[in-house]
Amino acid sequence: MTKIKFVALFSCLMLILLTACNTNEKSSIKLAEVTRSLFYAPQYVALEKGFFEEENLDVELQTTWGGDKTMTALLSDGADIALVGSETSIYVYTQNSKDYAVNFANLTQTDGTFLVAKEEHPEFKWKDLNDSIFLGQRKGGMPQMVGEFVLKKNNIDPHNDLELLQNVDFANIPGAFVSGDAEYVQLFEPTASVFEKEGKGHIIASFGEESGNVPYTGFMAKQSYLKENKDEAKRFTRAIYKAQQWVEENSAEEIAKVIQPYFEDTELDILTTSIQRYKDQDSFATNPSLKEEDWENLKEIMNEAGELKEDVPYDELVNTELAEEVANE
Template sequence: MVFEYILKMNGIDPTTDLTIIQNIDFGVTAEAFVGGTGDYTVEFEPHATGIEKDGSGYVIASLGVDSGYVPYTCFSALGSYMKEHPEIIQSFTRGIQKGLDYVNSHSSEEIAKVIQPQFEETDDDTLKTIVERYHSQDTWKTDTIFTEEAFELLQNILEEAGVLEQRVDYDALVTTQFSK
């Protein structure tokens, strides 16, 4: 949806100006591309860097950069749970903030070393390259606040994709009290 939204923002109609192959399992799109299917592919890491490292292709753009701050990851809780357990929500939010503080104040090499155990299948050099790319693209926010601007962008993307029937008021779904 984000890819199609970016195409449309740039005057490209994804239904008439190109063919998007969507019947390949997401886990094997990199292999399909390397095997000759398609002229371009949209990949998450570590597949994008893997394609570059083996000489099969190049990363030419970042959907995250071109789309703006799309909230790819957000956390949800029932209002009743937040009301009954504010200390848990606050502690969780502080933990996420500590992670953001870390990635925004340490080198790519330091970050790669710390997260390596979570990515055993990815070699150190590839992991460092990925983290460096994220740093250079300003991927990580500095705080946990889900802004109204990001919320509206997400709704624009969902609406443009035809999966959002009715827009929702920011204040009805989002609280920033724990982040603040």
């Protein structure tokens, strides 16, 4: 073999090896979650079961505590991907943001709150809320919009037929319910089950069951990130899909055991009960693809709440390409 041919062959081999090495390099992703919630169980499963590591991803999770703060982190590059309510992407889009956030993987497909009452209501009907004091969630957020949507669906005007309280911060709602005059409150798990176990309240209805399928919480990233980091985003989506399938196929108790490190102050039986509630009402999406009919339901809920300033087409803010690709592999 001539020296020139040898050098050429050697160069080709080195190029192949370098390409393979680059493919195997671990990518880092900064992930911001809007709050620490049992509702996001599949995400914690993906972390604890090593599904991100299998995709050669080093995911750094931070809890940003609130939709506004989460979106600020995403838009300012403090996070690459955000787990937050899909309504926030609409708010950003309608502010004429140039590099707006796009929903590319859905995580939860129903509302995650429950109606909790101070007294037992063995034969509860939604009309029982008339003339009551109801402690709701923050105005403009998905829990509150869904809450009002469900009340209206049951012929209750939330601003005239009852006393609706919306002036309490999210973190302080449980304490305000216990110490205040409110007869009803809208709570997430595991707080709702903890209250029931401690005799502080009784779960009497599900807002998730009443409101139907909606892209309640999902993963989004800026347009520029998805364009420049398509491979990383696809591997991220594949890890989430693996976790969604694992959650679907395993018991609530097994899921609780896996994610307990993220909820050290909550007993295993409460975690198990809460997860089972969510599984029973199909809250956890089994596929990361965000359906158009669910998006339309989201817009209807926002419109009923007076928060949809303009129509936002599904094709503008939803990208199902990655989700469909990993689901069809």
